[in-house]
Amino acid sequence: MTLLFEPQPPVLAKTSAGDEFPVRRVFCVGRNYAEHAREMGKDPDRDPPFFFTKWSETVVPSGEPIAYPPSTSNYHYEAELVVAIGKGGRNIAEENALDHVYGYATGLDMTRRDLQFEARDKGRPWDTGKNFEQAAPLGLIHPVSEVGHVAKAAIALTVNGETRQSADVADLIWAVDEIISILSRFYRLEPGDIIYTGTPAGVGPVVAGDEIVVTIAGLTPTVTKITPAATS
16 A cells, blocks of 8 residues: 655654654644733633643644744734643642653744634634644743653743733632642543643733743743734
8 A cells, every 4th residue: 555645744843851852743822821811801700621632743843933823913912831742641649740741942823713602602712713734833841850740930921022921820810739639531642642721811922023921930931923914
């Protein structure tokens, strides 16, 4: 039997140790900071955690420019703490959840906000607003053996040097161990899965020419430059 075409190569994320982390799936947690939930018009005290996904090929390394995507006029940044899963499991107990973490990184959940809101208002999936090419810039993954577990650390985002988001990952409504435990009830987590844990308040639009920098204390920043829309 002959392959009709060559399969896509695996997506390999860089680690601070110089290794390559094969990305399997990308899970994202929606509205996981109280102030961001409020700016999206939702009540954080009532909403349980919910998840959406992106393709693995949406992941691009820090420093690689990304093109302004098609079919949007409201392209938003969202700074996030990213968790890299190193050990699989299903129905993971909360007290064991951190044993499944390989490491942590900074990242961006880029969003076509107008398409997301249009889908949300019609009760439709968010795919066109969240899951598109180059929608998940990712910094170096730092192993737990190097940085420990990131439970309290300043998180910030700047656009062209101006601070737009500033918070602490301790402000997460659902902490990393809770996220892993809850997510594993819906899916068997596997090595190579990564989880974008949610963004603080202060999301907003960017245009071609803007440079976005995400910082989390103790981790390598994610630096992303927006280029004009691709023509092909």
